[in-house]
Amino acid sequence: MKATTKRGIVLMNLGSPDSTEVKDVKKYLNEFLMDERVIDSPYLLRLLLVRGMIVPFRAAKSAHAYQTVWTKEGSPLIVISKHLQEALQEQVDEPVEIAMRYGNPSPKAAFDSLLKQIPDIEEVVAVPLYPHYAMSSYETAVEYAKEIHAKHKYPFKLTIIPPYYNNEDYINALAESMKPFLQQDYDQILFSYHGVPERHILKGDITGHHCLQVADCCNVDSPAHKQCYKHQCTRTTQLVAEKLGLPKDKFSLSFQSRLGRSEWLKPYTAVRLSELPKEGIKKVLVVCPAFVSDCLETLEEIAMGGKEIFMEAGGESFTMIPCLNVNPLWVKALAKWVDHTHPVLSV
Numbered sequence: 001m002k003a004t005t006k007r008g009i010v011l012m013n014l015g016s017p018d019s020t021e022v023k024d025v026k027k028y029l030n031e032f033l034m035d036e037r038v039i040d041s042p043y044l045l046r047l048l049l050v051r052g053m054i055v056p057f058r059a060a061k062s063a064h065a066y067q068t069v070w071t072k073e074g075s076p077l078i079v080i081s082k083h084l085q086e087a088l089q090e091q092v093d094e095p096v097e098i099a100m101r102y103g104n105p106s107p108k109a110a111f112d113s114l115l116k117q118i119p120d121i122e123e124v125v126a127v128p129l130y131p132h133y134a135m136s137s138y139e140t141a142v143e144y145a146k147e148i149h150a151k152h153k154y155p156f157k158l159t160i161i162p163p164y165y166n167n168e169d170y171i172n173a174l175a176e177s178m179k180p181f182l183q184q185d186y187d188q189i190l191f192s193y194h195g196v197p198e199r200h201i202l203k204g205d206i207t208g209h210h211c212l213q214v215a216d217c218c219n220v221d222s223p224a225h226k227q228c229y230k231h232q233c234t235r236t237t238q239l240v241a242e243k244l245g246l247p248k249d250k251f252s253l254s255f256q257s258r259l260g261r262s263e264w265l266k267p268y269t270a271v272r273l274s275e276l277p278k279e280g281i282k283k284v285l286v287v288c289p290a291f292v293s294d295c296l297e298t299l300e301e302i303a304m305g306g307k308e309i310f311m312e313a314g315g316e317s318f319t320m321i322p323c324l325n326v327n328p329l330w331v332k333a334l335a336k337w338v339d340h341t342h343p344v345l346s347v
C-alpha cells in the first residue's frame with residue numbers, strides 16, 4: 001500500500017569514531033562522554049573527568065580495541081547500520097536514512113537528505129536502534145533528534161518509535177535468531193546487556209521509591225518500568241526464555257562494559273564469566289540483546305575479551321550469538337512498525 005503522508009524514516013544508532021586513529025577516537029570519546037546523560041556530573045566536574053582523566057587514559061586503549069574489529073568498509077556498527085538501512089529500504093516505499101547520536105552521519109544530515117528527496121515531506125519516523133530505555137542510550141538519542149528538529153525548524157512532524165524490549169515482533173526475531181545456536185550442546189545462555197550506573201536507574205525512577213529500593217523491584221509492577229532499563233532488560237530475557245521454552249537453570253542475565261569506579265548494574269558480565277566454570281557451566285552461549293547491531297562491545301569486549309576470561313577460568317566452549325543485524329525477521333518487524341497504518345506512540 002502506498003503511503004498517504006509524505007514520509008521518511010531515520011534509523012538512529014550510537015555512532016563510532018571516524019577512524020581508529022587515536023585523534024579520531026579522542027574526538028568521539030569527548031563528544032560521547034561530555035553528554036550529560038552519559039556522565040551526569042555537573043559540567044565543570046564532567047569536563048575535568050572527561051578531558052583530564054578518562055579520555056587521555058582511555059583513547060589509545062580504545063583505539064586499539066577498535067582496530068581489532070574494524071573492517072575495510074569501516075566500523076562494524078556503522079557498516080551494519082548501513083546494511084540495515086538498505087535491507088529496510090527494500091521493504092518500504094519511504095526513503096530510509098541512518099543517523100548517529102555521536103559522530104557521523106548526524107541527524108541533521110539525515111533530515112536534510114530526506115528533505116532534499118521529498119521537498120514537501122510531512123513526517124519523519126525515527127527508530128532508535130535501542131530496544132530498552134536508558135538515559136544514556138534511547139533517551140539521549142531521542143532528545144538530540146528532537147533538539148535538532150526544533151533548532152532547524154524542519155517543516156515535518158517527528159514521530160519516535162517507543163522502546164520495544166517487550167514487543168512480540170522484536171522478541172520473536174531475537175528468539176528465532178538464537179534457535180540455530182541452541183542445537184549445540186550448552187550448559188547455559190548468558191544474556192549480557194550493556195550496563196549503566198545504578199545512580200542512573202535511581203534518577204530515572206519516576207515514582208522516586210521503586211527501582212533498586214523495593215525487593216525484586218523488576219518483577220513488582222510499577223509505573224517506573226516505563227523508563228527502567230533494568231526492568232526492561234529483565235523482561236526481554238524472560239520473554240525470550242519463555243518463547244524458547246528455556247528452563248530456569250539454562251539462562252542467566254548480566255551487565256557488561258562498566259566504566260569508572262561507581263556501582264553499575266550487577267552482576268557484571270566479566271565476573272560471571274570468570275565464575276561460571278566453577279559452578280559447572282563449562283559450555284556457554286552469550287547473547288547481547290541491548291545491541292541490535294554488532295559493535296565494539298559485542299565483537300571485542302565479549303567475543304574476544306569475554307571468551308578469554310571464560311576459557312582461562314576453566315570454560316570448555318564459548319559461543320557468541322550475533323546481534324540481529326540484518327536478520328529478515330528483524331527487518332520485517334521494522335518495516336511493520338514504520339508502516340503508516342501501524343499505530344506508533346510518540347514519546
Ligand SMILES: C=CC1=C(C)c2cc3[nH]c(cc4nc(cc5[nH]c(cc1n2)c(C)c5CCC(=O)O)C(CCC(=O)O)=C4C)c(C)c3C=C
Pocket residue numbers: 014015016017029032037038039058062075077130134136137194195196197257259290291294295296297
Ligand atoms: C546499548 C545501549 C548502551 C548504553 C545503555 C550505554 C551506556 C553507556 N556507555 C558508556 C561508555 C561507553 N560505551 C562505549 C561504546 C558503546 N556503547 C554502546 C551502547 C550503549 N552504551 C555501543 C553500541 C557502543 C559501541 C560503539 C561502537 O563504535 O561500536 C564506549 C566507547 C568504547 C570504549 O572506549 O569502551 C564508551 C566509552 C557509558 C559511560 C554508559 C552509561 C553511563
Ligand SMILES: [Fe+2]
Pocket residue numbers: 194257
Ligand atoms: Fe556504551
Ligand SMILES: [Fe+2]
Pocket residue numbers: 210211212217218224225228229230231
Ligand atoms: Fe526498576
